[in-house]
Amino acid sequence: MTDTDDAFELGPTRYGKAEVRLVHIAKSGPERTIKDLNVSIALSGDQAETHLTGDNAKVLTTDAQKNTVYGLAKESGVRSPESFGLLLARHFLGACEFITHARVAVEEYGWDRVPGVNSRHSFQRSGGPTRTALVHADIDGTASVVSGIKDLVLLNATGSEFQGFYKERFTTLPETKDRVLATAVEAQWLHDSADGADWEASYDLATDALLRAFADTYSRSLQQTLYAMGREVLARAGALREIRLALPNRHHFTVDLEPFGLSNDNEVFFPADRPYGLIEGTVRRAGAVPDERPWN
Amino acid sequence: MTDTDDAFELGPTRYGKAEVRLVHIAKSGPERTIKDLNVSIALSGDQAETHLTGDNAKVLTTDAQKNTVYGLAKESGVRSPESFGLLLARHFLGACEFITHARVAVEEYGWDRVPGVNSRHSFQRSGGPTRTALVHADIDGTASVVSGIKDLVLLNATGSEFQGFYKERFTTLPETKDRVLATAVEAQWLHDSADGADWEASYDLATDALLRAFADTYSRSLQQTLYAMGREVLARAGALREIRLALPNRHHFTVDLEPFGLSNDNEVFFPADRPYGLIEGTVRRAGAVPDERPWN
Amino acid sequence: MTDTDDAFELGPTRYGKAEVRLVHIAKSGPERTIKDLNVSIALSGDQAETHLTGDNAKVLTTDAQKNTVYGLAKESGVRSPESFGLLLARHFLGACEFITHARVAVEEYGWDRVPGVNSRHSFQRSGGPTRTALVHADIDGTASVVSGIKDLVLLNATGSEFQGFYKERFTTLPETKDRVLATAVEAQWLHDSADGADWEASYDLATDALLRAFADTYSRSLQQTLYAMGREVLARAGALREIRLALPNRHHFTVDLEPFGLSNDNEVFFPADRPYGLIEGTVRRAGAVPDERPWN
């Protein structure tokens, strides 16, 4: 080692148990309700000793964090990823004085009831998009909630063009007045407050707004569609401050059938895996003060 | 090389283009219909020259096979994975005299219409199970069709026990009278004939039979459930000869909460990734003569 | 249910614990040796009762199978995937009289020693190809061993052409005298006998033969390269009866740079994900009697 110890310093740290899989089943007579979550915890605080000397007196083990997920699920049940994330984050702040900040990320996988005589306790995994929640709670009493969705795959078979773009040496893409537009929506939206929201109703409204804005916007670019989607969520879902979207352009290339003596009027497509365009953007309520912390 | 060339011989071969992604969009006025397939082709025949000498005169290129997928989709449309697979397989037999057998495997991914004013051309990918078809066609005029489903994830929250099993040195599993039973169904069923079936109706009936048999069977083992599912498909879907199922046991372990002073009456579960039990079985119409060829 | 019970019958079945992850660490003074395996077990035998009535008296639980992997690893150590697979398969035949056939599939992941003062107990996962073994043992005393490799990714930057292939309506591929040839080798080879082989030496010889035959064969087609690879393994690795190879053609397309006023003399390539050619073939020692059972 060529430098003295004074030459370096510990910067920000966080640690926790990631991907704690939890299935919670609630009973009400013969009826069962299922919640299927993937919970990732990251705690911050006074962790210098364990990093610098290996003294672990201020380490709440990640094993105990995992146990906490299961224990609190039993004690309090699971209503929504947002509320369960808040419960956990605030618990950790109270559990140890050396924890000053807690971040809890939750994924929820949907299940539908199987039709038939046993629909009260038989389920099929939905398989569609994943619902997400990202919760921060701080020792100063503040908390934030970001809700979201990912792997929501949408396609417009028409109603999309792409023209009038900039041309330079490497631009060979032909302009088009009618193309397939497809994407896998990843969206996250920040609530005004961590308390008091009806998380289920808010999620349903936001998802519906995303679907409708995608379908109902005549698209001149995926960028335009992105803004329309974000704007519609803020307009309809209520008590939201900001939404961030990442929209991969899942290119559907029209196959050239001319060598075989065939036309192709937007009927036969090759959907490519890679590369893909990726459009990322933010829509905010006017006057909202940007703050990166809830998104970390 | 220590042996003479006479010491070795070429055994069975096949070759083709795998994972040709095809999206076909049909138009009827303002209405669009979408079919989303993944097609894998494997051709067999007189291929000794290319393997032994590099003479490619009897090689139909895999690139041409890919083109054929797109060309035939344009010329004939896409109704079902079974019918499109048959069309392709029989085409290849006629395309080159040196091709004597064609195998076409197709996956189909579902799409739902987005509700709203543009539901005629806006879609959301369903995300649930994948529909499959495996077609063989031979130069002797015979053909076979195996239909199937995979990634159909099912869970019974109760109505499942596991008791009375064999005990030996390494058996420590406690018996249980009430457990969660979950699996990701992979099933394939062989049709009596390659022609004349209503592939859509048959698939819907088979899928419904799988769901209902899983939900409605009080399960003493996943093996028992497997047989019940297979039997129900054969009984209801009609004109089927045999069904094969592979059911991974997606273990949901009851978390031990006693160290925290909590009970756990089948409420809080840890769904494990690996290892998993894997139950594989076959149900046949009585008297059906076993034949491996349609399943290869 | 529209049919009587007599209408259906149970066909072949097998069951077991899949993907049992095992890391075994042997000590010799301060020196450690690591073996990292993924073991999948499938047992067959008299399993009709559990399928038809739910009577589990003849079910050796998959949990006990998992325990057996760990118990035998402790008692006997782990030398090679082949020998450990044989040990397990023969154990299960002796453990319960109702088990008449055992299939054990093993993957091994390699680790290298980290250079430096602690190389005796510090390791880095190799990350290259996975070594495989597939073992069958039957109550009649017979056993078979198939060894293999997968995810061995190879590329020849030159020394490959593709010409003289069949032309028909859908053939548009240009002929080429110089192309990049790349593949991810999946190969399995059947040993003459399940006993007495030096599994490590045999694997090293086979892998070296695959590498050298791929590199040293001037290729007129991937089919030709496949046969050369299979032949070389049989010729060099000894006491092998048959080898099966599956070679995806990982197409490296030459990018057309002419629109930008640039040439491209096999310098700039786009390696595509899908679709891909898939060449499958078998090479046998002359006169070997084909037998599908060891490969199932």
Next chain:
Amino acid sequence: MTDTDDAFELGPTRYGKAEVRLVHIAKSGPERTIKDLNVSIALSGDQAETHLTGDNAKVLTTDAQKNTVYGLAKESGVRSPESFGLLLARHFLGACEFITHARVAVEEYGWDRVPGVNSRHSFQRSGGPTRTALVHADIDGTASVVSGIKDLVLLNATGSEFQGFYKERFTTLPETKDRVLATAVEAQWLHDSADGADWEASYDLATDALLRAFADTYSRSLQQTLYAMGREVLARAGALREIRLALPNRHHFTVDLEPFGLSNDNEVFFPADRPYGLIEGTVRRAGAVPDERPWN
């Protein structure tokens, strides 16, 4: 829509082509050298029009960005992910006046020469860790380079303990004086300057420092090991300002063999998939001013 347009505003945006796969082969007589990259571009600038009105006059298409990757690879070759990323980022700033910031992320996959007569043009993909580079260039003339590595899987078979941690209600983990410690290193380090570095030498030094610090640190916690690894990289690799590490704790649980009458003195382990501890931390050169921009 319940709000007026004035109620919302466009926040930060970026867009580009992601996962452009490039294989570049350089020739020197019969000798070939291969570079295998995955390039993701994200451009920022005056993009309000395309988002708000669909006017694409200031959109450099992502297709053109892809073409640029291939064109510049031809014109300038590919030496390192860092230098190629810088070349691209600075090119885009000059290509269009409305682009004011460019971010280029590059992954590099390693290839080794195959031994033998054709080692000059035959390669095997290494399969080990992936090398990464993240480059930012701004219209104000500044640029930053972050180099990194991921999927570097390391394991210490001994020389690791975990004791003296905090105990509360949910803490049941036993203390241990001797455990297996394993992780998949993801590390990124920020260079003092975007110009003048020997990127190859720097990467080799940093990787060697990570390996040696992991192996040579007697570990009281993974946190302690993380700091030691980060410190060693800064101390040895030179001209670095900061390093960030994310270390998943790949738990290797000692299997309880007592029910089978067997001991287990750290010989037989179950490596779990999920959940896993995740330790994240930063080490900085003393006095370095934190700046998030190079890491975005």
